Amino acid sequence: MEQTARGAWTSRTGFILAASGSAIGLGNIWRFPYVTGMQGGAAFVAVYLGCVLAIGIPVLIAELTLGRHTALNPVGAIRAITKSRYWPLVGYLGVITGAAILSYYAVIAGWTVGYIFRTIAHSSSTFGAFVADPAIEIGNFALFLLLTAGVVIGGVERGIERWSKILMPMLFLILLGLIAFALTLDGASKGVEFYLKPDFSKITGSTVLAALGQAFFSLSLGMGAMITYGSYISKQENLAISAASVALADTLIAVLAGLVVFPALFSVGQEPTQGPSLVFNILPRIFEMMPGGTIVGVFFFILLAIAALTSTVSLLEVPVAFLVDQKKWSRKKAVAIVTLIVFVIGLPSALSQGSVPALSSIEWFGGRDFLGIMDFIFGNLSLTFGGLLLAILVGWVWGTRNAAEELALGAGPRFAALIPGWSFMLRFVCPLIIAAVLLNLTGIF
Ligand code: PHE
Numbered sequence: 001m002e003q004t005a006r007g008a009w010t011s012r013t014g015f016i017l018a019a020s021g022s023a024i025g026l027g028n029i030w031r032f033p034y035v036t037g038m039q040g041g042a043a044f045v046a047v048y049l050g051c052v053l054a055i056g057i058p059v060l061i062a063e064l065t066l067g068r069h070t071a072l073n074p075v076g077a078i079r080a081i082t083k084s085r086y087w088p089l090v091g092y093l094g095v096i097t098g099a100a101i102l103s104y105y106a107v108i109a110g111w112t113v114g115y116i117f118r119t120i121a122h123s124s125s126t127f128g129a130f131v132a133d134p135a136i137e138i139g140n141f142a143l144f145l146l147l148t149a150g151v152v153i154g155g156v157e158r159g160i161e162r163w164s165k166i167l168m169p170m171l172f173l174i175l176l177g178l179i180a181f182a183l184t185l186d187g188a189s190k191g192v193e194f195y196l197k198p199d200f201s202k203i204t205g206s207t208v209l210a211a212l213g214q215a216f217f218s219l220s221l222g223m224g225a226m227i228t229y230g231s232y233i234s235k236q237e238n239l240a241i242s243a244a245s246v247a248l249a250d251t252l253i254a255v256l257a258g259l260v261v262f263p264a265l266f267s268v269g270q271e272p273t274q275g276p277s278l279v280f281n282i283l284p285r286i287f288e289m290m291p292g293g294t295i296v297g298v299f300f301f302i303l304l305a306i307a308a309l310t311s312t313v314s315l316l317e318v319p320v321a322f323l324v325d326q327k328k329w330s331r332k333k334a335v336a337i338v339t340l341i342v343f344v345i346g347l348p349s350a351l352s353q354g355s356v357p358a359l360s361s362i363e364w365f366g367g368r369d370f371l372g373i374m375d376f377i378f379g380n381l382s383l384t385f386g387g388l389l390l391a392i393l394v395g396w397v398w399g400t401r402n403a404a405e406e407l408a409l410g411a412g413p414r415f416a417a418l419i420p421g422w423s424f425m426l427r428f429v430c431p432l433i434i435a436a437v438l439l440n441l442t443g444i445f
Helices: 012-023 024-038 041-072 074-081 088-120 127-129 134-153 157-180 188-196 203-220 223-232 237-267 280-290 291-326 330-351 370-408 419-442
Strands: none
Touching: 012 157, 012 223, 012 237, 012 291, 024 041, 024 088, 024 203, 024 237, 024 280, 041 074, 041 188, 041 203, 041 223, 041 237, 041 370, 041 419, 074 088, 074 223, 074 291, 074 370, 088 127, 088 134, 088 223, 088 291, 088 330, 088 370, 134 291, 157 188, 157 280, 157 291, 157 330, 188 237, 203 237, 203 291, 203 370, 203 419, 223 291, 223 370, 237 370, 280 291, 280 330, 291 330, 330 370, 370 419
């Protein structure tokens, strides 16, 4: 297998697992259930699946293709395909978005670490009390950032790939076990109905924006993470198959997480609209009720923390690859400085869960907390906007004809037949739908 100074994945499964590791994380198990709950259930799930198929997969292929073709970080990759002074700004936007998402994502990841110990200790304090303690919040957040930095310093094949290989399949199995249990609970069927029986009259513009944003967030799209991961793939790989495998694994884990959460939620009579605290309120209840639940719960939160880690690693990797490739910094220096900056910008998120009232309910943002605002601006809007620009960049500026040459490498003649369909989706369907959703937000429609 080709080995360069930048490092490379050691095999195709290595890449698929690492990219799935980036995609699968809190987005699937924390964000997807809570957003589904807030958006009214099954109809949202249907729109979400449509977004993954029609927009997520074409953009994912575009990012991987651009990354492999240039073997560079997002800024360098864009510079390599256009002389324009403006398009590289999309790469910078990705670098900033990566750091910004990491700054609050690591806070939530810190909660999963806290929940490992809370489960062991059978802690009786509430979620709300747990996250309102500033020392615990900052401690767990800092710990998680340090873990992330440690893995990223190790470089791609030693650090990221080795972890993902063993742990993602384990997460899948434990979810299956939890579903089997959740479905036996009294009243579980109401949850299944909420989750799987769509009432399409509930769909509004904001539902579609939430679904699109969730698709980008969950697939790690719109900020160059997949350009960066694509830059480490060898030319022998079939990018279309890789993209489809990653999207399938990611979507499957999210759908399964919902099948654990909603039956249990309705069974114990909690509100589906409670927001970001949803899974942290309901999962411990499941482990309480389940025979052997303490062990299962500890194991589950360990796996969730690791799934989050393989995602934070990809978030940190984007700014780091930028500084290493473009600014010629050493990997260690880049990791140290970016981690420090992310820690500082993450502090208000860490303190926004009850410890500092001014950050916990920000009036000019509908009373959301600081973390929720960061998630909306960077985890939804910025990714969606970045996805729009990347679709136009690869579809029209670089051009799907050039991209198709790269895509054809390692793909074999059977896949060539799929390229026109991909090209059509990327050039027409993706930009039109994304633009319509974003314009709707500004109230122009
Ligand atoms: N996809 C990750 C998750 O679902 C989060 C993420 C978003 C990672 C954007 C990288 C880039 O948890």
